[in-house]
Amino acid sequence: MAKRKKKQKVTPAQTIITILTAILIVLCGGRATGQFSNINLGYSQNVKTSQNTPNKELASSVLTDNVKKQLGNSIVYNGHGAFIINNNKNDLNAHISSAPYAVNEVDELGRAHIGNAWLNKTSRQYKSREKTGNGRTSWKPKGFHQLTNLPGEYKHAYDRGHLLGYALVGGVRGFNASESNEANIATQTAWANEARSKNSTGQNYYEGLVRKALDQNKQVRYRVTDVYDGNNVIPSGAHLEAKSSDGSLEFNVFVPNVQTNIKINYETGYATKN
Template identity: 60%
Template sequence: MVRRRKQNKSLVTLIIAVGLVLLSWTAFGRKIGLDEWLNQGHQTQTSHVENDEYTPDRQLAESVMSASVRQRLGQKIEWNGHGAFIIDDNRNDLNADVSSAPYAVNRKENGAMIGDAWLNRTTRQYRNRSETGQGRTDWRPDGFRQKLNLSGRYSHAYDRGHLLAYALVGGLKGFDASESNPDNIATQTAWANEAQSADSTGQNYYEGLVRKALDQNEQVRYRVTDLFEEGNLVPSGAHIEAKSKSGSLEFNVFVPNVQKGIEINYRTGCLGQPASQRVVFYCSLLHKNDIF
């Protein structure tokens, strides 16, 4: 009987010890995650792999940063380590002290396409495109020479890239936020348009910051400028700026219009494989199934 009690006591002691180890391991793991979040380092193993596999490296991102593009961006241009560039310490000259109804306009200026807006929660669109009659379209912007069945996360080359996104301005009466508005749509790579994590900062990531601000009843001045080299059909990238009236949100960034695994002829939109010694651009007529 005494021996059995000792065995039971040993078993309980072992269970408690294992529990303490697991608790310590969990707490340590949570602390590391919290520290990383607080420091905004985003240097976890997962994000590192994501950057390597999907996010443009600095060399690729800088391939569109010609002297003329740099001149139009700002005095200070810094690589953010996640596919894009921070301009002038994330500060911009937008005037967010506005007392007017929300608006959204498109214009062309010095060869650039510009989307300029004053947004609030009423401009947000939460409904699906199919519900608002602004769904999928076969219209294509200049240079949209699609290529499908690519390897990797982004299986296609191009999207119809909005300057002013449907989710931000789709609730604004009178503004055409569809995918067939030639003043608000340009040819944009899938990565530049869709990437939305802090480790892969495509345009959707920055639009997400504005969406969250609007959802919190902020008022936001917002401007997107697609920059083109002279004579090109495909923009070099999107210069994106935002500033909230309260001052809680402000950024000034450039998202390069690039994507791993493809090489773009920005003059025509033709595509090639950069790994090959001899690039053969994809410029054949599109089949019906190639329209995306």
């Protein structure tokens, strides 16, 4: 006659493991596979950024036929608030034998229009505006009608938006890098000017790519064109192009002058809260 096997004792730890396993099976839809993709572990990827980054509909709202004509045929939303133009390729000549320079052009209506620059590490400015005499100002560009106490990450509507950024060209001798240079400053939304992450690509994000290249002793040809729709005082966005002489950096993008918490009248600059 076969002997009976002794009944094994179940320890408290084993009981807890059994209960947890059962819970996991239920949560995973009856499959104890060891994959936890269906379980909310409390992680959220860039929730704050996604709430404040213009979606495709808002970003595209400034792409009138006139604006698209100025940008060209290839305009593709990048998924992070801006647009890729011409597959990120541009016609800039990055093989120049000259000292760094920075120049501006206004259009026939006196609006800040184009910023052209040839940059290297000596053009970089690491000092604050206050230390170089280019501090804050009360001067306002065309259409600058501020709104404050807005909901979301960007609490105000507008910045004094530069074409050629202070950190890039502040070291160029003779260039007016102040915030009151009417040829280099236009009314720009806080998002379009300040956003700088891979998931929220405002102008500061692309300027960061140029800053990094200059810090690595690269030479960069850089152009910014504010794009206007007709006689509007507020630009529809900023067309940014860059190319390094060694070919390691090149982009061609359009950052729309929009913001999720406001609606802008581009003819006058007046905005209302969403």
